[in-house]
Amino acid sequence: MTHITRRDFLISGAALAAAGALPTAWAQQRGPLRIGLITPLSGPQEFIGSYVKNGAEIAVDQINKAGGVLGRQLALVTRDDKANPAAGVAAARELLTDGVNLHIGVISSTVTLALGPVMQQDNGVLLTTGAGTEKMNHENYTPNVFRIGDSPDARARGQARLMAQRYPNVTRWTGLIPDHEYGRTTWAIFVDGLLEFYPALAGKKPEVLDPVLMPYGVSDFRNSITLAMRQSADGCFNSTYGGDAITMFQQARGFGLVQRYKILVDAANEFLIARGMKSAVPPMWTGMHYYPEANKGNPMSDRFIADYTAKTKDAEPMGWAAEAHSAIYALARAIEKGKSAESKAVIQNLKGLTWDTVTGPRTLRPEDNQAIKDTELVFIEPANTEKGYQVTQYVKVDGRSVIFPPSPGKAMTFRKP
Amino acid sequence: MGLAEWATTLVNAMTWAMATFLVAAGLTLIFGILHILNFSHGGFFMIGAYVAFTLLTRLGGANSFSAYLLAACAAAVVVALLGALVDRVILQRLRRVEDAYVLIATYALLLVCEGGTKLIWGLGYQSLQPPSPFEGAVVVGNFAVPAFSLFVIGAGLAVFAGLEWLLGRTAAGRLIRAVAMDPWTARLLGVNVTRVFAMTVVAGFALAGLAGGLLLANQSLSPELASVFIIQAFGVIIVGGMGSVRGAFLGAMLLGLIESVGSYILPDLPGLLFFAALAVILLWRPQGLLGRERGT
Numbered sequence: 053m054t055h056i057t058r059r060d061f062l063i064s065g066a067a068l069a070a071a072g073a074l075p076t077a078w079a080q081q082r083g084p085l086r087i088g089l090i091t092p093l094s095g096p097q098e099f100i101g102s103y104v105k106n107g108a109e110i111a112v113d114q115i116n117k118a119g120g121v122l123g124r125q126l127a128l129v130t131r132d133d134k135a136n137p138a139a140g141v142a143a144a145r146e147l148l149t150d151g152v153n154l155h156i157g158v159i160s161s162t163v164t165l166a167l168g169p170v171m172q173q174d175n176g177v178l179l180t181t182g183a184g185t186e187k188m189n190h191e192n193y194t195p196n197v198f199r200i201g202d203s204p205d206a207r208a209r210g211q212a213r214l215m216a217q218r219y220p221n222v223t224r225w226t227g228l229i230p231d232h233e234y235g236r237t238t239w240a241i242f243v244d245g246l247l248e249f250y251p252a253l254a255g256k257k258p259e260v261l262d263p264v265l266m267p268y269g270v271s272d273f274r275n276s277i278t279l280a281m282r283q284s285a286d287g288c289f290n291s292t293y294g295g296d297a298i299t300m301f302q303q304a305r306g307f308g309l310v311q312r313y314k315i316l317v318d319a320a321n322e323f324l325i326a327r328g329m330k331s332a333v334p335p336m337w338t339g340m341h342y343y344p345e346a347n348k349g350n351p352m353s354d355r356f357i358a359d360y361t362a363k364t365k366d367a368e369p370m371g372w373a374a375e376a377h378s379a380i381y382a383l384a385r386a387i388e389k390g391k392s393a394e395s396k397a398v399i400q401n402l403k404g405l406t407w408d409t410v411t412g413p414r415t416l417r418p419e420d421n422q423a424i425k426d427t428e429l430v431f432i433e434p435a436n437t438e439k440g441y442q443v444t445q446y447v448k449v450d451g452r453s454v455i456f457p458p459s460p461g462k463a464m465t466f467r468k469p
Numbered sequence: 470m471g472l473a474e475w476a477t478t479l480v481n482a483m484t485w486a487m488a489t490f491l492v493a494a495g496l497t498l499i500f501g502i503l504h505i506l507n508f509s510h511g512g513f514f515m516i517g518a519y520v521a522f523t524l525l526t527r528l529g530g531a532n533s534f535s536a537y538l539l540a541a542c543a544a545a546v547v548v549a550l551l552g553a554l555v556d557r558v559i560l561q562r563l564r565r566v567e568d569a570y571v572l573i574a575t576y577a578l579l580l581v582c583e584g585g586t587k588l589i590w591g592l593g594y595q596s597l598q599p600p601s602p603f604e605g606a607v608v609v610g611n612f613a614v615p616a617f618s619l620f621v622i623g624a625g626l627a628v629f630a631g632l633e634w635l636l637g638r639t640a641a642g643r644l645i646r647a648v649a650m651d652p653w654t655a656r657l658l659g660v661n662v663t664r665v666f667a668m669t670v671v672a673g674f675a676l677a678g679l680a681g682g683l684l685l686a687n688q689s690l691s692p693e694l695a696s697v698f699i700i701q702a703f704g705v706i707i708v709g710g711m712g713s714v715r716g717a718f719l720g721a722m723l724l725g726l727i728e729s730v731g732s733y734i735l736p737d738l739p740g741l742l743f744f745a746a747l748a749v750i751l752l753w754r755p756q757g758l759l760g761r762e763r764g765t
Binding site: 102308 | 481485587596598605688689698736737739
C-alpha cells in the first residue's frame, strides 16, 4: 500500500489548482478581453438596467468594429445584481473567480458600496455607471472603484447654482425627500449649494424649511402631500424617484401642490416622470447624465444616438445608457494607455485619465476616482406633442465650478441653515 | 390640529383604507373559503390595471367616467377568466397538499405574472389621470379634498356593500359560507364543493382585476405594482382576521387611521406607527379583530 504524506497531498493539490487556473488565465490573455457587466436585470431597477446594458453593448460593438483594444475584441459577461448588495457581491465574486477583473455597470449605491471591499480584496476594478452615493469617494473610498459620471455634490450643487442664477427671488425652499440615505444626502448637498450660491450670485440669504420626508415604495403619499401643503415655500427640491415620484405627483395633482411652487427641481429622474405622466408632468428642472440635444455636434454623441436608435428604436436614450457607453470607453483607453488589462495597470491609468465621451471630454480625478463632468439640466414642460411633454430649456453647468474638492477617506461636511 | 386638518387626515385615512380594502377583498375571500394564501394576488391586481390602461389609452384616455368604470369592469372579467384557468390548472391540484407547496406555487405564479407583464407591456413607467369629474379638488370652506380620493372611498364602500349583500343575502353567498364552514358536510349534503371553490377563486380574481381598474389613476403603473399594495393588503387581512371580509374592511380603516395620524404626529418617521400598531394588535389579538368570523 502506498502512503500519501501530507507534503505529497499539498503538492498534488497545488498542482491541480494551478492546472485549473491556467486555462482561465490563458484564455483571459489570449481570447476576447472579457468585461463584467453587473447591473439590475430584474427587480425594481430592471428598467434602468436595460439602458445600462444597451449602452455598454453599443460601446463594445463600436470598439470591436474599430479593431478592438490592443488587437483584442471586447466581450461583455453580463450578470444580474437585482439592485441588491448580496446578489451583486455573488455576481462579482463569480466573475472575479472566473478571471474577469474589469467590471462596469452597477447603478445602486448600496451595491456599489458592497462591491468596494470585494474589488479591493480580489484585485478587481469597478466603474459605476449611475450610483449616487457620495461615500464611495469619501469615507468608503477604495482605489478599485471609479465613478465616471457626475458626483452627487456636482449634480445637486449645480442645480442650486442654476436656481440662484435663474430665480434669485425664489428664496424660500423645501424638499420632497425619500426617507433613505440617498434622499437625505441629496437634500443636504442641495441645501449646501443654496447656502453658498444664493448669497454669492443673488445677494440673498435663502430660507430653508424642514423637508417633507416621503415613504419609500408605497401606494399612497397623501399624508406626506398634506404635510407639504401646510408649508409655504416658493421653491421645491424633489428626490423621490421612478414609480414613487410618478405616484406622488399624480396624487399631488388633486391637492394642487405643485402649483404652489414657483419652481420645482428634480434631482435625477431624467425623463422617467415625463414619460410616465406625459402631458400631466409637472413643469420641472431635472438632472440628466446625458441629454442628446445638449451634445448635438459631438461626433461621439451623434454616432451613439444613431446606433442606439438602430438597436432599440428609441432616439432619446436616458443617461444611464450614455454612462455605460462612457465606462467601456474609459476602460478601453486605460488599457491602451498602459498596454495592459491587469487591474493594477488599469487602475493606474484610469487615475487622471481624460477621455472622449458622448458628453465631451471627462477627466477622472486621481485623488478620489471621481470624474469631472458638466452637470446637464433640462426644463421639462407638458406639451401638445405626441410625447405629451417637451424640453424647453437646457443648460450645462461646469462641473469644476460646483464639485467639492477631493477628500478620500473623509465624510463630506455641509453648510447648514 | 384644526377642523380642516382633522378632516383632511380623515379623508386621507379613508382613501388609504378603501384602496387597500379593494385589493385585500379578493385575497381574504379566497383565504376564507379555500384557506389558500394567494401570493399571486398582487400580480393579478397589476394585470387588471394594465388591461384597463390598455383599453382606456386605445379609447384616447380616461376623460369619461363611464369609460373608466367600463374599463375596470372589463379588467375584472379578463382577470376572472385568468382565475378560472389558474384554478383549473394549479389550485385544484393543490387542495390536498401542505400549505408550503401552495405558498411556493402562488409565489411562482406571481413571478409568471410579472414576467408576462414585462413581455406584453414593457418595463417602463406609465400612468393615467382620473376621469374628468374626478380631477381637481372639492373645496368646502378652507377644506379641500381631492375628488379622486372621494371616488376611491366610494368604490371601496360599494365593493364592501356588494360583498356583504352577496355573502349574507343571496343563496350563492349562503352556499359559499356553508362550504367555508364545513366542506365535508356540505359535500355529504350534495353540494358541488369543487364548483363552489372554483366560483370563489373566479370571484376573488375578479375583485383583483376590478381593484386594478378602479385604482388605475391612483398610482404609477409598472411591473413593480404587483408588490406595492400587497404588504399593506396582507397587513389589513391579518389585523382584521384572515378570511373575514368584514375584518379586512375594519382592519383597513383602523390601519388607515393609524397611518394618517402617525404621519401627522411623527412626520420624521413615516410608517413607524403603522408597523408598531400592527405588532401591538397582533400581540393583543393574534387571530385578528374578527378572526372567528371565517368566511363572512
